[in-house]
Amino acid sequence: MRSAHRRARAGRRWVHVRNVDLWQRSLGFAALGFLTLVPLLIVVSAADTRGGQGFAQWLADGLGVSPAARAEIERLFALPGQAWRTTTAFGLALLAVFGLSFGTMLQSGYERVWDLPPARWWARWRHVLWLGALVGVLFLSAIAPPWRESPARGFVTVAIGTLFFWWSQRLLLGGRVMWTALLPGAVATMLGLLGLRIFSRLVFSPLIASSAVTYGPFGTVLVIQTWLVGIGVVVFGGALLGRLLHDELLHRAPPVEPGQ
Template identity: 45%
Template sequence: MSERGAGRPTTHRGWAAELYRRGKQLELMHRAVGFATLALITLAPLLIVVAALDPLHHAGFALWLVDGMDLSGQSARVLTEVFNPPPRVAASTSAWGLVLLVVFGVSFASSVQNAYERIWRLPSGPWHRIWRQVVWLIALMVYLYVQVLTRTLLAGTHRMLLSVGVGVLFFWWGPYFFLGRQVRWRLLFPGAVATMVGLVGLRVFSDLVFTPLIVTNAVSYGAIGTILVVESWLIGVGFVVYGGALVGHLFCDRMGHLLQHKEADAP
């Protein structure tokens, strides 16, 4: 929190240059690729099992992807065929296997927590705060479940407003919880808004690019082609999640809020 916003250029070019510099320091693209890789190999199996255990059958993992990527028609059917688990997946998953999946999922949550700590220039939390990662992981699954649940209950503008509102709340609470309340709520709000704006933009981009690409890759490369498209989309999600937090931090810095925050916290 030692940064100073006073005296820095406030032009759009100055903001863009500073944002690029901070993104390079954070290794934003590298972290986005790591986000996508961990999400696919550690988080996805956990979500598949959780979806299979869902007694209401409202949200399967494939439906979560279809909704997040805003797919429809043939592209949605192709993705569902690849990621829909067999009916016996819940019965064949042992308690020990579920525990291992949770452990792998926690590694994903840990990477997200580390990114937020880097963005806000805070030291890494002690190992015994792993419970925060577990709680955040559970909250993430609830958030995804709610997002898909609204798909079956609402439509149009009402559904869009509810989804954006729930998303802002999740990405507002997540950093606050991960950072152990070291950053005030009001400082984290701009980052939550920027993240949701980015996710809405990614959704539009997905409809224009990924929807036809999934069908084309499925025909050319089979299931692996579909997985590659999903991995590319997850890279975009990671870029937006970390980039949104970075934009929020830069906004607070340029507005002088970080300096005020430090002075208020000083003994």
């Protein structure tokens, strides 16, 4: 009887994992992220008084690449400082629209993870608040010294990242899931991002150098796009793992707060 119960629980877990459609959501995350996050971070980092060199630094530091691959990334984004001077109001508005769409996509993934219905249309203000917080986090990350120059930054980044993903889930889900239930997903997401950074150092770093020789700048873009797919897997997969840990390991039902 107990064995049959475990098999039934395992079957429910598998159905839930399959229903999240992790791979397709990660591809959408990468596509919209490249359309939104890359231009947004270029514009935001261009406001840095040091000349707007923060984007290439942030991207190379996030990938954890070697000096050769870092040089290719800096060559690809050689003139980011011009973005702030040449960006129009229409361009900024378009980036904001795409940014809000990115928040909608992330919210949809979190709702699928927690088996929640879509939020009402008037809750879209949460996307505006989330986008503003994302811009602030990206700006601070872009202008901060690299990890190799400030080891203490790694601990601060992990702490801020965990808090950001913890708060993001709570905000985008409209408070329908308790804070304690969301913490495992935030921790799993940050641990996954650290693991992805190590993987990037071992795999993506030589790929950037070789692809730049074979395909030119387009090869570097392909590797960056693949890295964004990996981030999508980590973001949604971390939230999904947090849900499974909370429900299965702690033997608790999904803590959905009624009436919200």
